[in-house]
Amino acid sequence: MISRVSEYLKRSPFLLFFLLSYVTSWAIWVPQAAVTLGITESAIPPESPLMLLSVWGPGLAAIIVTLLMAGKAGLHKLFHPIRYWNVGIQWYLFVLFYPAVIWLVGRAIDALFGQSYELTSPILTHFGPEQAMMVPVALFSAFPNTLGEELGWRGFALPKLQVKYNALVSSIILGLLWGFWHIPLWIGYGQTGLPLLVDMLTMVAPAILFTWIYNNTGGSLLLAWLFHWTMTITGYFLVPLPTLTDDVLKWGVPVLAVIIARPAHLSRKRITSQ
Numbered sequence: 001m002i003s004r005v006s007e008y009l010k011r012s013p014f015l016l017f018f019l020l021s022y023v024t025s026w027a028i029w030v031p032q033a034a035v036t037l038g039i040t041e042s043a044i045p046p047e048s049p050l051m052l053l054s055v056w057g058p059g060l061a062a063i064i065v066t067l068l069m070a071g072k073a074g075l076h077k078l079f080h081p082i083r084y085w086n087v088g089i090q091w092y093l094f095v096l097f098y099p100a101v102i103w104l105v106g107r108a109i110d111a112l113f114g115q116s117y118e119l120t121s122p123i124l125t126h127f128g129p130e131q132a133m134m135v136p137v138a139l140f141s142a143f144p145n146t147l148g149e150e151l152g153w154r155g156f157a158l159p160k161l162q163v164k165y166n167a168l169v170s171s172i173i174l175g176l177l178w179g180f181w182h183i184p185l186w187i188g189y190g191q192t193g194l195p196l197l198v199d200m201l202t203m204v205a206p207a208i209l210f211t212w213i214y215n216n217t218g219g220s221l222l223l224a225w226l227f228h229w230t231m232t233i234t235g236y237f238l239v240p241l242p243t244l245t246d247d248v249l250k251w252g253v254p255v256l257a258v259i260i261a262r263p264a265h266l267s268r269k270r271i272t273s274q
Contacts, residue, residue, distance in 0.1 A: 014160055017058075017065045021152055022181060025057030032188035046188070055145045058152020058181070066156065078155055081221035091217050095227035098209075099234035102253070106246030115243055123236040139233050146228040153178055154214055154224040167211050168263035175207030176200065202247075206231065208254035208266070215267035 028050060031043035044050050053060075066074045110117075127134045153174060161170035179200030186196055210224055217223045240246065261267055 013065050013069050014157070016068075017061045017152070017156060018177060020061035020064060021058040023057075024060055025054045025181060026184055028054040029184035029188055033184040036188050036190055037192075052145065052148075054185075056148030058156075059148040059150075060152075062152040062156035078151070079221075081155065081219050082225065083222070084218055084220035085222050087217040087220055087223060091213060091220075091223055092226075095213060095223055096230050098227075098253075099231045100238065102249050103234065103238045103241070103246055106241050106243075106249050109245050110241065110243050115245075117242050119239050119241075121237050122239050138236060142232045142236075143229055146232055147225050150221060150225045150228050154210055155221045158211060158214060159219065162211075166264045167215060167266040168208065168258055171208040171211040171266075172204050174211075175204035178207060179203030202250075205251050205254045208257065212254070212257045212261060212266045215265055216261075 028044050031040060032046070034040040035043045062078060063075065066078045070077070123135055123138060127138075157174055157177075158170060161173060164170075165173065179202070182203070183196055183200065186199060191199070210227065213227055214220065214224050257266065
């Protein structure tokens with residue numbers, strides 16, 4: 001029985017990848033969620049260095065599955081798209097500034113319609129003036145952490161999904177699985193109920209943009225990595241707006257990309273599986 005399961009997993013690298021991604025990350029996040037829910041009393045604290053292992057769940061899974069299926073040559077192929085830097089300057093401008101621009105446009109629209117509210121910066125509030133030196137540390141640490149996700153999601157999973165499905169369907173599948181992967185982490189931060197489902201579904205919107213960027217830059221893992229990092233650090237400084245304005249914009253841009261680039265490829269370029 002065990003040998004049959006092992007053989008099936010070897011024939012299904014995509015399933016094995018997601019199993020390893022979830023097991024690696026959830027081994028740390030589920031106990032933290034249990035503490036938040038009052039089920040248990042101890043778990044690895046969020047400030048522990050082991051949290052790095054949890055965010056690297058997808059990346060480690062991609063490395064392990066690739067080594068099992070294709071050896072060192074496959075591993076080289078997995079990492080090689082990080083070197084795809086020679087793309088149009090417009091893509092660098094988009095991945096570096098899109099998250100902040102969306103927030104600023106949403107804030108401007110709210111102001112135009114008379115919406116008034118006070119906002120604070122999450123990272124500055126968290127550390128405070130006495131720990132200001134921790135801000136650049138947090139920004140720097142976000143860089144390898146986001147690679148841990150992108151090596152798995154866009155480096156391994158997305159190319160394989162696009163072999164079977166069109167770009168839009170691949171993005172939706174990956175977005176939902178990506179969102180589901182976050183659920184115990186979000187519970188650990190105190191989020192429960194309907195907002196969990198909403199946040200999981202909302203991950204489809206950035207997943208579409210990631211595919212659009214990836215396919216239009218010739219499969220650049222570097223650009224996907226930079227985009228994830230920019231989204232992360234923007235969230236450090238800019239708190240989500242209390243209105244739905246930026247949420248509407250975050251869905252509107254991916255929908256516009258699908259309409260203009262067409263759902264089949266979200267690009268005029270063809271991306272082949274790794």
